[in-house]
């Protein structure tokens with residue numbers, strides 16, 4: 001009987017202990033799957049990808065080269081993903097680690113260029129500074145009591161000295177003389193306002209200076225940029241890309257200056273700074289027409305707004321260069337019409353620049369002029385001369401070496417800067 005009692009006590013103790021363990025286990029939540037760790041926040045998708053295009057043929061698009069070589073600003077876009085990574089199940093019951101702080105996506109380090117509006121006003125002092133002599137010379141010549149032949153000669157010399165050219169100078173002086181004849185001797189203020197009007201009329205306030213910077217129907221606009229080496233061609237393409245990006249345009253650059261490998265690197269760096277891809281060839285001396293063709297094709301496939309082609313400004317001889325440009329033009333036209341052909345001229349080269357311009361105009365159909373280095377010359381009158389000789393408007397002016405020192409040419413702001 002005693003041993004029966006002992007057996008019953010042992011069984012009861014074992015059952016109670018077992019129940020206690022089971023309750024404890026269930027209270028700790030044993031057996032249930034661990035809740036998933038909250039996924040790290042999805043990275044913001046990049047809106048402007050620098051590596052979207054896959055060209056065919058000899059050229060490759062790669063913004064990362066220029067980006068890697070340029071320490072801070074040039075940054076290739078990483079493949080950003082808007083999808084959250086899958087949930088991770090930890091093997092042990094530990095608090096989920098906080099998601100690692102991710103580096104800012106490279107897109108955020110892409111520069112946001114200054115909008116083109118009002119740039120000429122901002123840069124006005126540079127223009128006025130270097131063209132100070134023209135305004136001062138004219139106003140001092142006209143500020144005397146008498147308007148005799150000596151005064152008119154002085155006005156003429158000042159205008160000619162600023163590279164306005166003989167025809168425009170004669171027209172301005174004749175216009176002023178006529179007004180004096182009709183209206184009698186004016187006071188200085190009136191004379192100044194007449195000078196303003198005559199000069200503005202020569203600069204051509206009504207010329208169409210718009211740039212082909214938007215899609216044409218269902219294709220990108222194509223801009224070809226030509227000019228002698230050293231005029232600031234590549235710099236201008238880079239600066240213009242910035243202008244377009246500031247207007248939310250998608251741009252592809254084509255490095256068809258294959259004569260000098262560094263030119264493609266330079267262009268690529270400009271593009272990478274604002275997240276614009278460059279189609280280029282790694283081979284020095286590659287066929288520039290093929291690169292231009294591929295750039296246009298890449299722009300069409302990527303449905304961008306504008307394709308801009310930089311061309312060589314130097315070859316072994318002038319005939320070779322012009323033949324090459326004509327070929328680049330022909331080959332581009334197999335893929336797309338060229339909407340704009342900008343001739344880049346260095347304002348400091350004066351009459352020399354004019355001769356270059358005529359040669360280029362024979363090879364390709366120039367639709368506009370970019371006058372660079374206007375900040376460094378007292379010969380701002382070249383604007384008038386170029387337009388008269390070529391019959392096309394100055395559309396943009398370079399007013400410094402800064403990345404945003406390219407401005408849409410504004411005739412009134414120009415005359416104000418020169419004369420005020």
Ligand SMILES: Nc1nc2c(ncn2[C@@H]2O[C@H](COP(=O)(O)OP(=O)(O)OP(=O)(O)O)[C@@H](O)[C@H]2O)c(=O)[nH]1
Pocket residue numbers: 227228229230231232233234235236257263312313314372373374375376397398399400401405
């Ligand atoms: N002051 C001033 N300098 C400028 C301006 N535009 C360009 N430059 C400078 O002119 C120099 C030549 O510019 P590039 O763009 O390399 O000239 P390029 O015509 O492409 O020359 P190649 O590549 O040799 O054909 C650079 O040092 C530019 O910074 C401008 O508007 N004002």
